[in-house]
Amino acid sequence: MKRKVAETTTEVGSESTCHVETESIEPNRSEDGDERPTKALKSDSKNKASTTALVRPLKVSNKELYKAPTPEELNQLKETESLFHCSLLKMQMEELLKEVVLSENKKRMVDSFVLKITELLHSVPETPVVELSDTTWLSNVEVPFILVPESTKGKFHMEPPTSVAMIGSYPLGTCIKPRVSVDLMVTIPSSVVHPMDAINQRYSRKRALYLAGLAEHLLSSKEVGTLRYSCLHGNRLRPILLLTPPGKDASSLTLRIHACPPPDFLKPGQLHPQKSKIRTEWFTGIDSPQPGGPDVPTPHYNSTVLGDHLPAAHLQFLSAVSDQCGAFKDAVALLKVWLRQRELDQGSGCFGGFLASMLVSYLLTSHKVSNHMSAYQLLRNTLHFLASTDLTENGITLARSPDSTAPSLSDFHSAFPVVFVDPSGHLNLCADITAHTYKQIQHEASLSVRFWDDPTMDSFQALLMTAKPLIRTYDHVFQLSGLAKMQSACKKLNLFSELMDHSGNYVRTALPLLLSLLQRGLGERVHLLAHSLAPDLEWPVTSEPPKHKDQPPLSFGLLLKSDHLASVLEKGPPADSPQAEEFRQLWGDRSELRRFQDGSITEAVLWEASTACLKRLVPQQIISHLLQLHADIPSSCIRYVGGLLDDVIIVRQENCGTGEEESLKVVQSYDDLSRKLWQLENLPLSITSVQGAHPALRYTQVVPPVPVRLDYKRFAREKNSRALVPQEGKPCPVYITPIKVICHMEGSGKWPHDRLAIRHIKAAFHIRLAELLRNTHKYPCNPTATHLDVWKDGLAFRIQVAYQREPQILREVVSPDGMLLMRDNPEAQALELETQHRPLLTSTLHGLQQQHPCFGAVCRLAKRWLGAQLFSADVCEDAADLLVAYLFLHPAPHTPPSSPQVGFLRFLHLLSSFDWRNSPLVVNLNSQLTVADYTEIKNDFVASRESLPTMFIATPTDRKQSMWTKDAPSVQMLQRIITVAAESLHVVEAQLTDATLTQDVRVAFRPPLDAYDVLIYLRPKQVPLVESAVDPPNHPPPRGIYEGSVTGGALPVVDFDPVSLYLIELREAFGDVALFFCDPYGGTVIAVVWKPKAFTPHPFKTGMMGARRVEVTEDKPSTVPNVEAILLDFSVLGEGLVHKVVPRTEKWVV
Amino acid sequence: MAVPNKKHASQPCVIPGGFTVLDIKFTKNSPAAHQLFVKEHKVRLEKTSSRPLDRTLFVLNIPPYCTEDVITRLFSQFGAIQSVELKDKPGHPEPTEQKLSKYFTTKQKQGFSVGYIVYTKPSGVTAAKTHPQNVPLIVSTEDHPVRTGLHKWIHQYSQSFVQPDTLQQAVDYFMSDYDRRKEEDAERKKKEAEQQEEDEEGWVKVTKGAKGTKVRPHSEAADKRALEKEGKKTKRKELLRFYSWQHRESQREHIAELRKKFEEDKQKIALLRAQRKFKPY
Missing domain, CATH: 3.30.70.330 (RRM (RNA recognition motif) domain)
Structure with missing residues (x-):
């Protein structure tokens, strides 16, 4: 299994390995598998197109710009300025609409197909009258109906329909691509149905039989491609017949045949939500003990039957509205796209396109919006209306003057959770929608309105173009499989009458109650509890309808509140209050009386969780407890997806979680050190600031430093300072990260104005600081010219003294005529990065961690992935942290992640889908950038795109340079990162959502190694971080540490990592010939790729002869890399560390 | 071979x-x-x-x-x-x-x-x-x-330790050297300045001086500051929205701005369309 995925990853990878020289950065937006195979074919043409596909600064001649405007033009310009945010949005919407509306060609095809089918339908042969339960006359097809209870009274026969007409979105003009479906209404002749058929599903069964009769007839026809059954929005009482045209058009068009009763079949008043249309005796099969007893109302059943009567009337109503308002169609189309991206438009209990158009009509007819508004304004107003109106409390109605038999709004509210009444006044259009789905819609709408008001972001992209699959939207997700258990849940929850109302569909019956139960239990912990809409089932006409329990598992999503993540206690009401009983009832035996520090004695529930990663999973405990207690659903049916990825960043020591606690300890120790530094006396100059400049000090170090106690016997000693030194021939000692701290000294006239002198003064400061720290606090110290290592609390801090003006002094150049010039140079930049920018970034991101407790964990997952896929050298730690910060600061269209898992998924999505080529990634840290700044950054970016880094990240303090991505990644590497990220996202999401996949999620953290030319395998014993690798060895080598608490003692071996030393040497020696990749977090393989450019024979040049050999042809010496010798050098340079060098390709044999 | x-x-x-x-x-x-x-x-x-x-x-x-x-x-x-x-x-x-x-x-x-x-x-x-x-x-x-390999790195690691005293000595040696040079420099400058002064009889000796050194090195930053100051001064004097042509001009600018924006957006759209960026799913 493992190998299989590795292969698929490389397949995509090898298509664009680092060898490809001319490849552009094309964000990979194909997540659905079907686009991928064609990609290879397309890539040629894509490359050609992309050479020109770059936004360039536009040059418009002044004459063009300043010519006198015509009134029309003036109008148009003004309009776009006032109606839309900018003309860009208007054009984007127009383009989007062009993509989704049906072309004329398509319409012609649809019309001709519908015509053919209509003829066919009219020619349905008549059959003799039989008993309703007798289905022997159907020879080839099954009835699309679950016949429970089996017997019903009544007669049935087939007869050609009285009329066949198109209904729904197609005649209205709001039908959109893809998955074009055209609805066809077939009216059942009145001789087939009987006015009493509304009772006991008789009508519904006749309807299903009628459809089966049609299917049987159509099955023999050549005009029909495939023929399947489905049911409308998952309602098993309303089966529909799906048919596609034969041949190649099959996938692009689906015809949905609805059977409808004759127009005057039933009076709507009969189907009032409080009437009962299903008899208990019939449904249970037992004679009720009191035959005269009141029947329970069956609102859902009634609205189902009523719904069949009204499509034609609804279409008429909508067409009338559409004729009045020019932008209606476009607005509905946009709304449908919006719904579709949020997975709200399909499945049982969905808010589909029909409801969308009804809602827009409601706004138009009630004059909440004007007929003259543009599509954009209609969409915006609709979303605003959704966000601000709670249909679960205050229902709305389209009926102007309902007749006296129509139910009142309060009647509807008592029967349904969400109320939106149709123009007739009798039907609740939202009958199937659960309150939680509506809350989800409201949440999405209010988010969208908020994003739309933010001028700094590309709201079009976020709201209409980005899909929001459940797994990437919600912090935690869980699935209920084994839906048969819901049947017992119904029993336990005492839902018999509801079950009857839903005609035995126990999943739909139990769902609302389960949701409200969980909502009560989760309470303050969640913003939103959403559930997936069970997808519409489809099955071939020749097989029986699937059972309720055969549905795919139900998924639920949780949006967590980050400020309640850490609490492990549910504090209930005081023991003697009346609510206490309710509380006890909810929690069962988990509820216990507790006395609190403030003296109160209350009911409370305490969950077991010691670390942050376990605390995040408290909702899992709550959910499984409540479902077991109240619904008899065992925890084996619950697949909770919330912490599956935690395993990758877990700290592998006793009682350690995912590193939050360890990072906190580091920060506390650092704070202490910083305080002690401030308090030092007798320094020649005072300290002006102490700043951390290390990922560990912003909670984002992949392997956070853990205090260690050393076993001195396993080390050699340095002669003078008695510091520990690694022993030769022993496994490499434990890696102790030096945590960098920048210590700025006060500016003063005493500082020399000379670069070398400053360096010496800094060294003197290191010596002095070491002396003071050793004397006052007894910390072992090791001062050097560049830094000072301090050993404190089992952690090593590396203090570096800095002088504010040093970078300026490095930049100073005196021109020959005595002028003092400032010239930027790499040395000054590097120093500035080290002493100013990195500390600033560290403190800013530290602040972000305080707002979002899982920021650090997401960063660590992201960097772990980058490392594991061998991209660490290309995306530096700071850049990766900034990318993650972007997810938290600019989460649109989502909310900021509150779990590492969802953050990581969005990180992969960001990497793979961002348009790196044409846009800068602006990370607005501390919200310092204004709209004007954004525009300026974008303009600067466009003006000099070619000279800027391929991955451009702008921050408030770095608007023009993108300092963290200046040197890497290259175009080719970025392309590879994009491809691998897309593939990883695909794999991880599949692993998380599909319970049947048995691999673990680590597959995304195992790099494909087939694409590399040489693999250098290292001895795990000498790789100090191998214990924290993605796949750690079973028997970790001895590292010279004890378990347990920390003591002082001699200075340990700090920052000794043979792998990184080896990599430095390799890159310095062979950087011209090859690229070297390694996982810095315990990787035991170094992968090498030859640079193709180096392998073309060069003429002999004294400047570039490194590692090459000469070949003489026709008296002209040319040079190629001396591969045999280089391979040998790999082992020579890594003597003791390298296990073996494996050349994998013969590419270098020219 | x-x-x-x-x-x-x-x-x-x-x-x-x-x-x-x-x-x-x-x-x-x-x-x-x-x-x-x-x-x-x-x-x-x-x-x-x-x-x-x-x-x-x-x-x-x-x-x-x-x-x-x-x-x-x-x-x-x-x-x-x-x-x-x-x-x-x-x-x-x-x-x-x-x-x-x-x-x-x-x-x-x-x-x-x-x-x-x-x-x-x-x-x-x-x-x-x-x-x-x-x-x-x-x-x-x-x-x-x-x-x-490992031998070398371990050797390097143990060599990287410096006795603070030795390091301090190196620093002291360099700094005293630096101070001496600094003093010499100052001395030389002082001498040059002295030469520029009048002697008792009011004569000044005019010399060529050392090549490329001026008494006070001027800097690029200072030049820039001066220019900016000048620019601000002229700007302050300028009258805005005073003449009717200025008003006309600003309107014209506004339209031109809108047009430019429009053209830019059109270009962006064309580009995105070429990349098929408008397929929502």
């Missing part, structure tokens, strides 16, 4: 361009060898005397594990060596301003380097150039093992 013909195996291998190819192996048993390219050092304008033309051997492609000591050992078989200089790239030797203690020199790259070997006699150069290719130079021998 294309070059060495079996025929000339015991002969020196000279390639067009005048370089002699020498094989260099890490150990005696290494299956593969790097090639050193040696030639007498010949440059038209050699300013320094550290590389006398007739006695200096120019060596290309020296592997990273060869330190100056190793090179000295390897090449002393051709004659007594006066000095060895290894560099990243061929070129003039950098004038070293002053001697820095080893703690303050920046670390050299450990890549393939070029070398300038100065023999005491010109014969060393010729001997090296006529060395046959099939007798490779051996870097690491039993008598003189060369440290690489």
Whole structure:
């Protein structure tokens, strides 16, 4: 299994390995598998197109710009300025609409197909009258109906329909691509149905039989491609017949045949939500003990039957509205796209396109919006209306003057959770929608309105173009499989009458109650509890309808509140209050009386969780407890997806979680050190600031430093300072990260104005600081010219003294005529990065961690992935942290992640889908950038795109340079990162959502190694971080540490990592010939790729002869890399560390 | 290996361009060898005397594990060596301003380097150039093992410790030197300034002065500041929205701005359309 995925990853990878020289950065937006195979074919043409596909600064001649405007033009310009945010949005919407509306060609095809089918339908042969339960006359097809209870009274026969007409979105003009479906209404002749058929599903069964009769007839026809059954929005009482045209058009068009009763079949008043249309005796099969007893109302059943009567009337109503308002169609189309991206438009209990158009009509007819508004304004107003109106409390109605038999709004509210009444006044259009789905819609709408008001972001992209699959939207997700258990849940929850109302569909019956139960239990912990809409089932006409329990598992999503993540206690009401009983009832035996520090004695529930990663999973405990207690659903049916990825960043020591606690300890120790530094006396100059400049000090170090106690016997000693030194021939000692701290000294006239002198003064400061720290606090110290290592609390801090003006002094150049010039140079930049920018970034991101407790964990997952896929050298730690910060600061269209898992998924999505080529990634840290700044950054970016880094990240303090991505990644590497990220996202999401996949999620953290030319395998014993690798060895080598608490003692071996030393040497020696990749977090393989450019024979040049050999042809010496010798050098340079060098390709044999 | 013909195996291998190819192996048993390219050092304008033309051997492609000591050992078989200089790239030797203690020199790259070997006699150069290719130079021998890999790194790590006193001494030495230079400089400046002053009789001695030094070096930043100040001044004086033509102008600007924006957006859209960015799913 493992190998299989590795292969698929490389397949995509090898298509664009680092060898490809001319490849552009094309964000990979194909997540659905079907686009991928064609990609290879397309890539040629894509490359050609992309050479020109770059936004360039536009040059418009002044004459063009300043010519006198015509009134029309003036109008148009003004309009776009006032109606839309900018003309860009208007054009984007127009383009989007062009993509989704049906072309004329398509319409012609649809019309001709519908015509053919209509003829066919009219020619349905008549059959003799039989008993309703007798289905022997159907020879080839099954009835699309679950016949429970089996017997019903009544007669049935087939007869050609009285009329066949198109209904729904197609005649209205709001039908959109893809998955074009055209609805066809077939009216059942009145001789087939009987006015009493509304009772006991008789009508519904006749309807299903009628459809089966049609299917049987159509099955023999050549005009029909495939023929399947489905049911409308998952309602098993309303089966529909799906048919596609034969041949190649099959996938692009689906015809949905609805059977409808004759127009005057039933009076709507009969189907009032409080009437009962299903008899208990019939449904249970037992004679009720009191035959005269009141029947329970069956609102859902009634609205189902009523719904069949009204499509034609609804279409008429909508067409009338559409004729009045020019932008209606476009607005509905946009709304449908919006719904579709949020997975709200399909499945049982969905808010589909029909409801969308009804809602827009409601706004138009009630004059909440004007007929003259543009599509954009209609969409915006609709979303605003959704966000601000709670249909679960205050229902709305389209009926102007309902007749006296129509139910009142309060009647509807008592029967349904969400109320939106149709123009007739009798039907609740939202009958199937659960309150939680509506809350989800409201949440999405209010988010969208908020994003739309933010001028700094590309709201079009976020709201209409980005899909929001459940797994990437919600912090935690869980699935209920084994839906048969819901049947017992119904029993336990005492839902018999509801079950009857839903005609035995126990999943739909139990769902609302389960949701409200969980909502009560989760309470303050969640913003939103959403559930997936069970997808519409489809099955071939020749097989029986699937059972309720055969549905795919139900998924639920949780949006967590980050400020309640850490609490492990549910504090209930005081023991003697009346609510206490309710509380006890909810929690069962988990509820216990507790006395609190403030003296109160209350009911409370305490969950077991010691670390942050376990605390995040408290909702899992709550959910499984409540479902077991109240619904008899065992925890084996619950697949909770919330912490599956935690395993990758877990700290592998006793009682350690995912590193939050360890990072906190580091920060506390650092704070202490910083305080002690401030308090030092007798320094020649005072300290002006102490700043951390290390990922560990912003909670984002992949392997956070853990205090260690050393076993001195396993080390050699340095002669003078008695510091520990690694022993030769022993496994490499434990890696102790030096945590960098920048210590700025006060500016003063005493500082020399000379670069070398400053360096010496800094060294003197290191010596002095070491002396003071050793004397006052007894910390072992090791001062050097560049830094000072301090050993404190089992952690090593590396203090570096800095002088504010040093970078300026490095930049100073005196021109020959005595002028003092400032010239930027790499040395000054590097120093500035080290002493100013990195500390600033560290403190800013530290602040972000305080707002979002899982920021650090997401960063660590992201960097772990980058490392594991061998991209660490290309995306530096700071850049990766900034990318993650972007997810938290600019989460649109989502909310900021509150779990590492969802953050990581969005990180992969960001990497793979961002348009790196044409846009800068602006990370607005501390919200310092204004709209004007954004525009300026974008303009600067466009003006000099070619000279800027391929991955451009702008921050408030770095608007023009993108300092963290200046040197890497290259175009080719970025392309590879994009491809691998897309593939990883695909794999991880599949692993998380599909319970049947048995691999673990680590597959995304195992790099494909087939694409590399040489693999250098290292001895795990000498790789100090191998214990924290993605796949750690079973028997970790001895590292010279004890378990347990920390003591002082001699200075340990700090920052000794043979792998990184080896990599430095390799890159310095062979950087011209090859690229070297390694996982810095315990990787035991170094992968090498030859640079193709180096392998073309060069003429002999004294400047570039490194590692090459000469070949003489026709008296002209040319040079190629001396591969045999280089391979040998790999082992020579890594003597003791390298296990073996494996050349994998013969590419270098020219 | 294309070059060495079996025929000339015991002969020196000279390639067009005048370089002699020498094989260099890490150990005696290494299956593969790097090639050193040696030639007498010949440059038209050699300013320094550290590389006398007739006695200096120019060596290309020296592997990273060869330190100056190793090179000295390897090449002393051709004659007594006066000095060895290894560099990243061929070129003039950098004038070293002053001697820095080893703690303050920046670390050299450990890549393939070029070398300038100065023999005491010109014969060393010729001997090296006529060395046959099939007798490779051996870097690491039993008598003189060369440290690489873990050995080297552990050695480096233990060498990286400095006694604070020694470091302090190095700092003190440099700083006193620096102070002395500073003082001398100040002295010299003072003297120059004195010369500019009137003597008792009111005469000023006009001298050319040291080349390129002025009494007060002006800086680029100061120049810029002055210019900015000037600009602000003129701007303040300007009247805005005073004349009707100014109003007209600003309206025209606004329309032009909108048009420009429109054109830009159109271009963006066209680009996105080309990339098929408008397919929502």
